[in-house]
Each structure stands twice: as C-alpha cells, then as structure tokens.
Amino acid sequence: NCGTCGNICTAPNANVTCVEGECVLMDCVPGFVDLDPLAPGCEYRCPLYPPGEEDCNGIDDDCDGEVDEPEDLPSPPQLCRNTPGTPCQGVTMLCDTRGTPPVTTWYCDYPPQVEFDPRVPNGIVLDETLCDGNDGDCDGAVDEGFPDLGQECDNGLLGSCRDVGQRACDPLDPYATLCELSVLPDPDPLAPRAEECNGRDDNCDGIVDNATGAERVVDDMIHVVRPGLDFYIYTYEASRPDADSLSQGSSSARPCSRSGALPWANVTYEEAELACISVGKRLCTQEEWVAACEGAVPTVYPYDDIYEPGTCNGVDYDSVPGGTDDDDLQPAGALPMCVSDEGVFDLSGNLREWTDDLRGYTTEGVPVYVVRGGEFHTPSPGLTCSFDQSQAAGTVILPTVGFRCCSDTAP
Numbered sequence: 001n002c003g004t005c006g007n008i009c010t011a012p013n014a015n016v017t018c019v020e021g022e023c024v025l026m027d028c029v030p031g032f033v034d035l036d037p038l039a040p041g042c043e044y045r046c047p048l049y050p051p052g053e054e055d056c057n058g059i060d061d062d063c064d065g066e067v068d069e070p071e072d073l074p075s076p077p078q079l080c081r082n083t084p085g086t087p088c089q090g091v092t093m094l095c096d097t098r099g100t101p102p103v104t105t106w107y108c109d110y111p112p113q114v115e116f117d118p119r120v121p122n123g124i125v126l127d128e129t130l131c132d133g134n135d136g137d138c139d140g141a142v143d144e145g146f147p148d149l150g151q152e153c154d155n156g157l158l159g160s161c162r163d164v165g166q167r168a169c170d171p172l173d174p175y176a177t178l179c180e181l182s183v184l185p186d187p188d189p190l191a192p193r194a195e196e197c198n199g200r201d202d203n204c205d206g207i208v209d210n211a212t213g214a215e216r217v218v219d220d221m222i223h224v225v226r227p228g229l230d231f232y233i234y235t236y237e238a239s240r241p242d243a244d245s246l247s248q249g250s251s252s253a254r255p256c257s258r259s260g261a262l263p264w265a266n267v268t269y270e271e272a273e274l275a276c277i278s279v280g281k282r283l284c285t286q287e288e289w290v291a292a293c294e295g296a297v298p299t300v301y302p303y304d305d306i307y308e309p310g311t312c313n314g315v316d317y318d319s320v321p322g323g324t325d326d327d328d329l330q331p332a333g334a335l336p337m338c339v340s341d342e343g344v345f346d347l348s349g350n351l352r353e354w355t356d357d358l359r360g361y362t363t364e365g366v367p368v369y370v371v372r373g374g375e376f377h378t379p380s381p382g383l384t385c386s387f388d389q390s391q392a393a394g395t396v397i398l399p400t401v402g403f404r405c406c407s408d409t410a411p
Helices: 271-275 286-294
Strands: 014-019 022-028 092-098 101-110 152-154 164-170 171-178 222-227 229-235 352-361 366-372 391-393 405-407
Touching: 222 286, 229 286, 271 352, 271 405, 286 352, 286 366
Parallel strands: none
Antiparallel strands: 014 022, 092 101, 152 164, 164 171, 222 229, 229 405, 352 366, 366 391
C-alpha cells in the first residue's frame, strides 16, 4: 500500500516502487521499453533483445518504435547497375518492401522500364523477358530476347494479295511478337482479280502473269482471217512485263501486248522467238504480218494507200513539238491513227519487228531474217506494209528492233 490503502505499486512489464506515497516507475523489465508516457508500465516489446543498430530488414532493431528510419540506417551497399544511356543510369539503392511474400531489404530503385528480379544481386533479370521497346536489363540492347523483331512477315497470302509487314511487339501480350501489317507496301485493294500482263500476280495464285490454264493472261490480240490464213496477232508491239511509258523494263519473264508501255527492243531473233513460245505463241510469218498490216482491203500503209507524215512514228514524226525534229521510241499505241482497219497498232514505224521470214545466212552461217515495218528513223518507203529490204542477222541487238507474237488459237 503506497500512500493510501489499496494503492498497490505495479505496472505491466515494469519495476515500480513507492516513493513518498507515490508509485514511481524505476525501469522496464528486459526486452520492453516505455514509449507512451500516458500508458502504465512498459507497453512496447522490443522485436530484438538486446537491441542493436538499425538495419534495412523491416524490424525495429534499435527498439525505438520506428522501423528502418532513414537517418538511422547505415550506408546502402553499391549493387545497382548504372550503365550510361540505359534506364539504369543514375539508379541508387532504396530500403523497401517488395515481392510475394513481401521482403524488406535494400533494393535498387529502378524505373518501371527495368525488369526487376529480387533473386539477382543487382535486382535486374539476367535476360530480358518482355517485348516492350525498353532495355529491360540495361545492357545497351532493346528487346534482344526477341530476335525476330523487325524481320519481314506477311499475311500468309500470295501475289498482289500479300501484305508485307514486320515483326513487332504484341501490345496485348508482352511476351510475344506479332506481324505488324500497317507498314508499307500494302496489298492491291482490288486483288484478287483477272490476271494481267504486268509482272504481278493479280489473281493471287502464286504465279506471275499466268501463261496457261484457266487463270491465264488474256493477251490483247486481233483475229485476222484471209483466204488461206486464220490467226491472231498482238494488238501492240511486245513489251516487257515491267515496262511503262518511260522505261522498257528489264524482266524477260514473258512478252505483253499492252498499250502505253515502251516496246521491248534490243532483242535477238532467238530471244524474241523464245519469248513468244513462253506464252504458247510464235513469231509472225511474212504472210501473217503483211496481211495484218494491209487489212482486209489491202492498203500500202496500215491506215491508207497515201503516206501521211506524222501519222506513224517514222522519220517525219516529231516526238517533241517545237524546235528541231526529234525521233524517239514511243509507247505502244501512242499514235492513235497509226492502226490497221482491224485494230493492230504500230505496224508502221516505232520499232522494226522480227518475223519468221528467213532470207539467207551470213558468211559465218548466222540466219538472216526480215525485220518489218520500219522504225522511228525510217522514211516513208520503208514504212509500207510490203517493204522487205530491211533484214538483219538473228544475233543482232539494236534499239530499233523489237517484235510481236502471233498464234493459231485465240488468247
């Protein structure tokens, strides 16, 4: 009894004595401290006994009621990766609680772009696992765990239907890549469609400019019927599949009968012959070529009996109006009046054309053939349908000599 009867000096986890009628707390029992002066006794149990210096571990090591207070923590270890030019540059260590189950220790304070792995001393994954456009392991390389990034891919279709893309990170799955098809070039929006002679697979069957079968190119040809003759002839001088109005192209895959393209020149007789054979046709004979040029009612020129300067691309045609007379090769069908009565263009001028009209051999034994129709340097006598004095060895390659194909059957 301290001071009054029934006043017993006692408090939890404490040694209490009576001093002049008052109960006085002398000290706490080992392992306890008094942190709340308003609460009786020693209410706080030390997590560790005896207490020590504070450390980064989620425990109140010094038993002051605070956990991992920065001012009491020792200097952190230097384990972080700080590779310049990467997301890790300038990173420092931080005392934090992370993981499942949660663990409190020193962690590198990496930004979100870095892939964290608490099992690794510096906290970074050994190899990137995410495809996210970031250098997740701070080694100076981005997404190196996905070697297919940037590689060409497609939509799985063929020809003009094929949409070419690049492998890119999948925005819905950071662990995978997909074929990004938004990059150019895009497929032909009208494909599949009927095959044309243009160096492209228009019908998307994997074959460019089909020469045979139901999906074949229907060559632009004119049906010519005369006594003893029944054949088809190219409407236009043969051009390469990749030719256009400014270029003769370079593809030798097959010949085309197409308006608006520069004709195929610099071709030997054999090359012209093989080109026609490749599409199931042949070079025209003398009789066929002349018949197509003269028309059903024979004329001297494909358009009339009277020479009309500039109607066809001969020496009198000025390809660039004004100034001096310019003589150049023109796209097939460019001169709309240079046409036979049945619709065959450029049989007079533009390019001389190989025909299957053998006239002899050179002293070296090379076959000599007639090249008909004249070309863009030829004067009026050589532009007639019947002129056959222009002849060349089959091995000759000239920028003024081309060809067109004939066939016994419809295209």
